[in-house]
Amino acid sequence: MRTTSLFVLACLLLGAAAWADEETAPPLIGDVVNGGKLYRANCAVCHGYDGSGQGPAAKVLGKTRPADHRDGSVMNSLDDRLLFARIREGCRAAGCAATMPAFADLDTLETWDLVSFLRSLHLPLQSFFSLVDQYLVKRYTIGQLGPDEFREGQLERIQKFAGKVDPKDLQQTAFTLFRADPRRPSPELVPQEPRRLAELTKDNKLGYVFFMDFVDPRGARIPVGLALDPNFTITRLVAAGGDPGKANELNTRLEKFIGLGKRGDRPDFKTADKKDKVQASFDEAVRRLYVIAVEAANAYELEEKDRSWADGTF
Numbered sequence: 672m673r674t675t676s677l678f679v680l681a682c683l684l685l686g687a688a689a690w691a692d693e694e695t696a697p698p699l700i701g702d703v704v705n706g707g708k709l710y711r712a713n714c715a716v717c718h719g720y721d722g723s724g725q726g727p728a729a730k731v732l733g734k735t736r737p738a739d740h741r742d743g744s745v746m747n748s749l750d751d752r753l754l755f756a757r758i759r760e761g762c763r764a765a766g767c768a769a770t771m772p773a774f775a776d777l778d779t780l781e782t783w784d785l786v787s788f789l790r791s792l793h794l795p796l797q798s799f800f801s802l803v804d805q806y807l808v809k810r811y812t813i814g815q816l817g818p819d820e821f822r823e824g825q826l827e828r829i830q831k832f833a834g835k836v837d838p839k840d841l842q843q844t845a846f847t848l849f850r851a852d853p854r855r856p857s858p859e860l861v862p863q864e865p866r867r868l869a870e871l872t873k874d875n876k877l878g879y880v881f882f883m884d885f886v887d888p889r890g891a892r893i894p895v896g897l898a899l900d901p902n903f904t905i906t907r908l909v910a911a912g913g914d915p916g917k918a919n920e921l922n923t924r925l926e927k928f929i930g931l932g933k934r935g936d937r938p939d940f941k942t943a944d945k946k947d948k949v950q951a952s953f954d955e956a957v958r959r960l961y962v963i964a965v966e967a968a969n970a971y972e973l974e975e976k977d978r979s980w981a982d983g984t985f
Contacts, residue, residue: 701780706788709781713774722792735770741912743793743896744844744882748808750860754786794911796848796858799898800877803848804855807871809863811970813841813963821973825966832938833959843967846880868978876901879971881964882911885921888952893921895960903934903965908957924953932961 711720719726722740729737738745749757759782761773777785796803814826829836848858849871861867878900884892898907908925910918927942927950938958943950 701783701785701787703784703787703791705781706784706786706791709777709785710788713777714785717771722789732770737771740789740792742882742894743795743911746789746793747796747846747880747882748844748860750806751786751790751857753860754789755782758782758785794882794896794909796846796880799880799896799907800848800850802850802853803858803877804853805849805851805859805861805871807847807849807861807863807868807971808844809971810842810844811967813843813966813970816970817973825969829962829966833962836959836963840884840963843881843883843963845967845971847968847971848877848880849875850877851875865978873901873975878906879964879968881960881967883960883964885910885925885960886956887921888949893917895921895925897960897964899932899964899968903932903968905929905932905961924950925957927953928957928961932965938962938965 710718710722715726716728717726717732717737718724718740719729719737724737724739726737740746757771758774758777760775762771774782796806813829814822816822829841849861851871861871878898881897881899883895883897885895886892894911896907896909896911897905900906905928908928910921910925912918928940931940931942932938938961940954940958940961943954
């Protein structure tokens with residue numbers, strides 16, 4: 672397997688001229704099994720064997736807590752090259768605030784093995800839109816962006832369709848995914864720079880992804896991943912962690928919402944029959960998630976509209 676990996680790496684390096692501006696090696700599909708061994712040997716002491724960020728050494732780090740590698744919102748905010756850099760160079764060199772040391776003793780192949788294992792701990796963006804090769808990420812606070820009319824309209828729609836919402840749920844990280852250049856070996860996080868943003872077009876937009884908390888009938892918060900196409904139709908809604916058995920049961924109910932929702936339509940989700948009170952509660956909970964996600968997408972599109980390359984249609 673290692674011989675095969677060396678051959679693949681050589682092929683990638685030969686084709687690296689197209690990506691000469693990249694500072695790190697071209698992404699490689701690593702060995703997840705070996706990556707797991709490396710993770711347990713090097714990372715688990717802080718991040719935990721389950722990736723939760725609650726390893727034995729986490730308590731002595733003070734306010735700087737190790738990252739939860741199961742959190743798709745956090746982990747997908749880093750593309751593979753950034754993960755590679757943080758592993759090899761440590762957080763200080765890679766520009767993050769944590770105290771993670773460098774693991775420069777890992778060779779290139781081992782580092783890509785570790786990156787692949789890290790991706791196995793959470794839902795990667797490719798699991799929502801398989802063709803993604805570029806994406807944007809930005810955190811929005813709904814009701815605090817744009818002109819008064821826009822902000823007031825957002826809060827009115829939240830109140831009308833979602834009811835009372837926890838203020839922290841109005842803060843959402845929006846992932847906007849594009850199919851821009853199929854030659855890219857892995858999805859690239861596009862920086863918020865005018866020149867780079869100008870390279871993206873609305874015609875190449877695949878949709879949006881959000882990592883949110885689903886509140887079940889008992890009041891428990893369960894992380895889920897929600898994907899919307901450009902027309903705000905739900906294309907995937909899936910549990911993003913927790914007990915596998917409970918996740919399977921949850922996903923059976925969440926699958927009923929795929930294909931629902933449309934830009935400009937009322938989010939009147941009715942997937943339950945009259946006797947299924949549990950599914951009826953899911954209708955209400957998913958509607959709340961959907962409305963919040965749509966408003967976060969609207970916040971992105973407001974910025975998109977203001978950019979010279981956008982055509983301004985909603």
